[in-house]
Amino acid sequence: MQRTVVVTGSASGIGAAVRHRLAAESLRVVGVDLHDAEIVADLSTRLGRTGCVEAIKETVQGGLDGLVACAGLGPQVRPVEMIVRVNFFGVVDVLDGLLPTLAAGTSPSAVVISSNSAGIIPPHAGLLEEMLAGDEEASAATASALDGATVYGMSKLALARAVRRRAGSWGEAGVRLNAVAPGPVLTPLLQGSLEDPTLGPLVDALPVPLGRRADPSEIAQAVGFLIDPANAYIHGSVLFVDGGTDALLRPDSI
Numbered sequence: 001m002q003r004t005v006v007v008t009g010s011a012s013g014i015g016a017a018v019r020h021r022l023a024a025e026s027l028r029v030v031g032v033d034l035h036d037a038e039i040v041a042d043l044s045t046r047l048g049r050t051g052c053v054e055a056i057k058e059t060v061q062g063g064l065d066g067l068v069a070c071a072g073l074g075p076q077v078r079p080v081e082m083i084v085r086v087n088f089f090g091v092v093d094v095l096d097g098l099l100p101t102l103a104a105g106t107s108p109s110a111v112v113i114s115s116n117s118a119g120i121i122p123p124h125a126g127l128l129e130e131m132l133a134g135d136e137e138a139s140a141a142t143a144s145a146l147d148g149a150t151v152y153g154m155s156k157l158a159l160a161r162a163v164r165r166r167a168g169s170w171g172e173a174g175v176r177l178n179a180v181a182p183g184p185v186l187t188p189l190l191q192g193s194l195e196d197p198t199l200g201p202l203v204d205a206l207p208v209p210l211g212r213r214a215d216p217s218e219i220a221q222a223v224g225f226l227i228d229p230a231n232a233y234i235h236g237s238v239l240f241v242d243g244g245t246d247a248l249l250r251p252d253s254i
Helices: 013-024 046-060 081-103 125-132 136-143 148-165 167-172 188-195 199-205 216-227 245-249
Strands: 004-008 028-033 066-069 109-113 176-182 238-241
Touching (some): 004 013, 004 046, 013 066, 013 216, 046 081, 066 216, 081 125, 109 216, 125 136, 125 148, 148 199, 148 238, 176 216, 188 199, 216 238
Parallel strands (some): 004 028, 176 238
């Protein structure tokens, strides 16, 4: 029986590469995005997320075998509170809303896209606590007074922590949940950062031991590995796919 996987952010960047990778494995892929997708949804709003979850349930008509949450905004986006709404709440609300549907699937698993910036940007404890407590409006208010790089990094750190904090409950439900933390990837999101006069030099200065930026297909390969039922004992993990940057900058953090 053909397995069904939902990919958010499927119209471009990492999401499009993931869609291509999974379709090449003969999986049924249901895309979610603002355009050019089977399900058109705005994940920046509660209403959009609720509608997205309901549309996915209606589309799959039963169990869902996989979910890959790729939808996200870069640090150059304004207003900056949109980064919190999409990158964190737009992921966890869809994840949690689809847990029962995933639990009814075959060898189900979910993967979210975090970032190696989660370990690079100095933590902002207040914003982190508000996101992890599920207080979207307080998070948005706090984010509005911060710079985009900090908000982006905290949204990705909160996302990685949310994955690990769900390992117990999701494991009990029989659904694996993991995260991929990419470094700089050749996508429209990265290009937007490079074109920003403040962020561009910071991105260029980021050391990558392998000496290059990733192609989206390389991130998609890691996602495909984690989604694959053959790797059924990997759960609650954050896989860095960043050319060695995290290891270089934080060699003693494991």
